[in-house]
Amino acid sequence: MLLVTNLKTEYKTNPVGLKPCQPRLSWMISDDQANVVQAAYRILCASSKPDLRNEHDLIWDSGKIESDQSVHLTYNGAELRSGQRVYWKVKVWDDYGNESDWSEPVFFEMGLFDSTDWIAQWIVPGIPEDSSDSTPCPFLRKEFDTDKKISKATAYITAYGLYELHMNGRKVSEDLFTPGWTSYNHRLQYQVYDVTRDIQAGANAVGVVLGDGWYRGYLVWQGNKNLYGDKLALLCQIIVQYDDGSEEWIITDESWQSSTGPILKSDIYNGETYDARLEMENWDKAGFDASGWGSVLIKNYGFDKLVASEGVPVRITETLKPVTRFVTPKGELVLDMGQNMVGWVRFRLKGEKGRKITLNHAEVLDQEGNVYLDNIRDAKAEDVYIFKGTGIEEHEPRFTFHGFRYVRVSDYDGEISLDDIDGRVVHSDMAQTGTFECGDSLINRLQQNIDWGLRGNFLDVPTDCPQRDERLGWTGDAQVFAPTACFNRDTAAFYTKWMKDFIPDQKANGSVPWVVPNVIEDGAGTGWSDGFGATGWADAVVVIPWTVYRKFGDKRILEEQYASMKGWEEYMISESGEDLIFNAGFHFGDWLSFAEYYSLFYNAPDYGYAGAHTDKDLIATAYFYYTTGLMQKIAGLLRKVDDEQRYATLRPKIKTAFNTEFLTQTGRLTSNTQTAYALALAFGLIPDELKEHAAKRLVDDVNHFGHLTTGFLGTPLLCQALTDSGYPDIAYKLLFNKKYPSWLYPVTQGATTIWERWDGIKPDGSFQNVGMNSFNHYAYGAVGDWLYSYVAGITQDEETPGYKKIIIKPYPTKELGFAKAKLQSMYGVIRSEWKYESEKLLLEIEIPVNTTAEIHLPVSESEEIYSAGKPLNQNREFSVIGYDGNRTLVQVGSGVYKFEIRRK
Structure with missing residues (x-):
């Protein structure tokens, strides 16, 4: 039975609000025969389901096209317009001559193509506030009437800050943290929602709650706040189309009202304070008495920065129950969720009016069994709820998230059972695409930890960690983990959205920031650098689009990011000079290998592991070679002949320079480390006649130490280099190792996510340095790529x-x-x-x-x-x-x- 299923447009099912483009269409084919290949396809597109079903007034009929392409077929019908909805279906023929039935119809809907499509005005709540600290969340509302039968209603909405959209008493969407985090000074996403079913005949109300979020909340570290602006603002227009062909626009303008409500404070780092006594029942319904509400201010913020959403919405994807409750040696009540997760707690509890409950969130317990909070630094990670005293009250936060396994409960004298508490798991809602299982239970837990680390840190941008006062889009972490991420989750749309911010945040000379969106100025006071141009980090600008192309067959991401990728390549060429050794500027090196940490923070190597230090210019030059090779391939794919030839000519020269500078005639690298050999072998820098010698030196080093000594850049390539060099047994030796340092050591310590440090908890039970000790940091989980592609194959x-x-x-x-x-x-x-x-x-x-x-x-x-x-x-x-x-x-x-x- 030849069937066409799983129709997608730009990776999504029935997407609404696509950016101006010729959308790409994809489908899957199932058949119970073997050796089936698509021989031809036919696509039909129409403006309505009846037209598509009857094949009447079609806007595109591809005709029968002889092709085996079933992924990323570009729409090639009539020119699309703003807000247009297109229904489509497809049938295929196979190489046996069989013809499928038509697929079930699906649709896509375009977003707004031009700034002139925006009629709404930017409004700012007319309420007094001191934005130097967290202030009550603004509530905004407007009522309107509809007196005709509605055929369709669409809301276009965005905000400076975060927003939550309500209509007639209910939240319109499950999406969270909208409009998402982008380089706000250059790009601000808007969302589009079909609200046809949310509007009722007669009186209606639309309401919006705003939160500080990344826009003006605390961000980075050292108490930074208001990095993008100090005023929250809303832009919203709802287009109501009636059966008679007329339409009505409900827009943000001076007719809206504003007030504050029960959310007294809401901050991503510090948590949320909610006073239920201040709840305004039915505030988002028609007929609510808003006589005490204030006005709004009109602002001319313009529309030029607005872009359609391309990423994956953040949602609650799972609800966990705590596995136990206990009292610590300090006498504190703690709930254990059994899993280091990201999100928040929902509770159902009773409390006297005016009494409160305080929840603090922690990843681990200390040696005495008390909640350990030092590693989250200045982030309070604290939610406070003040009861209204009306029986059982259910609550969960809106505009904050925490990285935690343990919840400390204080200021509450009532009884709490496990049934009263839920852990709400929150992340970008990417479908799970990969699973891995083997005969070792610890490795299976490692695989689970890798995926939980991904889920915890892929929250609109790929963050380094989700718990402390940081949570930034560190490019190096994302670069090394991308192949693993693409196995475990459907990351294509997620990465497509994030990569767009590399373009405006990149310097004019091509240098790429450490974090994207870039919120680090002058190295954030570290004295290390200006926050740009670190090898292995900046290379994400090339590596991640290339990874998406390889994993998903997506050529468009290469086209859209090419100028940005080329900018980084040309920067490396310029900085490397005539000798082609990339030794200029600041580089993190093999971050958090043993020697790197000590040399960075103590200005001296840890002599117990002096053999683990890899020179940064060696690493940088190796990446220069690797990225240049990718750029040669990409330029060739995009038919940029001059660039392809230039990089093809340059690449062997870099290899010669590397070998002249860093490789002896006997196959020894000047940095005689696991990372040096892993990079040189995996990137193809070792001459053929010396590969066996270099691989043997890598093996000897592993056997000498008895474990890995690599950091963020060496670890992802270590098992690959060993396996490709003919030593899979040594790679397995590293995988099976349960002693520190190893992938399984944290698992034996009860880890349920990947740690930032090999020894976040030391063998004696003490902790690593509190300044940098996350227990949910996915970089070392990059070994997952090897599990899928080598162990399973x-x-x-x-x-x-x-x-x-x-x-x-x-x-x-x-x-x-x-x-x-x-x-x-x-x-x-x-x-x-x-x-x-x-x-x-x-x-x-x-x-x-x-x-x-x-x-x-x-x-x-x-x-x-x-x-x-x-x-x-x-x-x-x-x-x-x-x-x-x-x-x-x-x-x-x-x-x-x-x-x-x-x-x-």
Whole structure:
């Protein structure tokens, strides 16, 4: 049965408010036959469902197009206009001549194309406030009437600050932290909501609550506030279309009213204070007595910075129950959520009028079993609720989030049971696309920790940590973790939105900031640098778009980011000078490796690990070479011939310079460290004749220390470099290590997320330096890419992006017993499983329709391989296409394949 399913427009299902563009359409195909490839497709688009169903007044009929492309098909119909909704469906033909039925119809709706599409005015609450500290959240409202039958109503809304939109007594959307965090001085997102069902005949009311958020709340550290502005503002227009063809606009203007309410303070770092006695019942309904409310002020903030939302909305994605409650040695009541999570607590409790409950949030307990708060620095992470005294009261915050596992309860004398408390898990609502499981329970917990770290830190921007007074879009963390993130979650739209802020925040000379959106000025008083140009961090400007292209087949992100990518490349060329050694400016180096930390904060190496220090100019030059290679490929893809030739000419010169400066004739790097060898081997900097020597030195170093010594930049490449060099056993040795420092050491200490430091909690139970000790920091979780692509073996052909041509090349080991991974690609499910059963190795592979795969079976003797009970050479479902060392290469199409390797 040939079926077309999972239709998406720009990665989304039925998106509303697309930016001005020719949207790209994608779909998946399912079929119970094997070796199915799409041979042709036909797309129909219309302005209404009836027109699409009847194939009447179509705005695009692609006709039958002979093509196997089912991902990112560009809409090529009639010119689109602001606010236009388009319904579409597709059918396909396969290479057997079968024709599918039409898919179920879906739609996309465009946003506003021009600033002239905005009729609303910017309004500022007319309430007195001192913005030097957190102040009560403004409430705004307006009433309006509708007296005709409504066909459609659409709200376009944004704010300086955060907003929550209500209509007729209910919140319009599940989206949180809107309009999101962007480089506000250059780009401000607006959201679009279909509010047809929210408007009723007769009297209506629209209400909005505003919060400080990133715009004017506390941000960065050292008490910084109001980084973008000191006044919250709202812009909203609701277009009501009637059945008779007329329309009405409800806009923000001088007719709106403003007041304050029960939210006395709301800050991302410090938490929220809510006085339920000040609640205004039915404030967002028609007929509410707003006689005591004030006016609003009109501001001419303009519309030039407004952009449609491209990212993934932040939402509550899961609700956890605490696993236990206990009293600490200090006598404090604490609830344990059982998981280091990001979000907040919802409770249902009774309290006398005027009494309060205070909740403080912590990641860990100290050695005595008390709540440990020192590592969150100046962030209070405190929610306060004052009861109105009307029975059971339910509450949860609106405009703050916390990183925590433990909740300390104080100022409350009532009884609290586990049933009274919920942990509300909050993050950008990216679908889970990957799973990994193996025969080691600690490694399975590691995989869970990697995903929980992603969820906790992918909150509209990829932050470094979610708990302390920081929570910034650190580019280095994001760069090293991107391949892992793209396995675990559908990150394409998330990254597309975030990368847009690299463009305005980048310097004119091409240097890229440490954090995006950039809120660090002059190194934030650290004295390190001006906050720009650190290698491995700035390279995110190239690496992440390239990763999205490779994982999702998205060429448009390369086109849109190219000028920004080229800017960084040209900056490196300029700074490296004639000798092509990138030793200018500040670099973090192999951040938080043993030696890097001590040399940075104590101005001296830790001599116990002196052999772990990697020179920063070596790292920077290695990245210069790597990024130049990516730019050569990208320029070629985009047909920028001059750039491609320039970078192709430059790249071998950088390699020569690197080897002249940092490599001896015997294959020893001047920084004789795991990070140096991992980078040089993984990036292809070692000459062929010295690769074996360099790899052996890496292995010797691992064996010498008995563990890894790498930091943020070396760790993601360490197991890859070892495996590619023929030492998967050494990579597994590092993976299985349970002693500090290792990936599994935090797991043995009860970690439920990835730590910032290998020894966030030391073996003696004490803590690392409080100035920088997050217990939810995803960078070291970058090993997840190796788990998926090497242990389970799901990877892809170098020349074919988006898993159109899949490579399955696992590295089984009896010590692990089994491993299985699944990835929901743009084409469908890719699955790779292996397990040892007695002396046999069993493999099961699933390949989606409209793709092909090359399976690298880990045995060189094809007569030892059986499928469906027959020797490999007697099975006609696939063919042996060659041998690669100790592997047999098999070519297959879509389907499920089982192999049995019988060792002689």
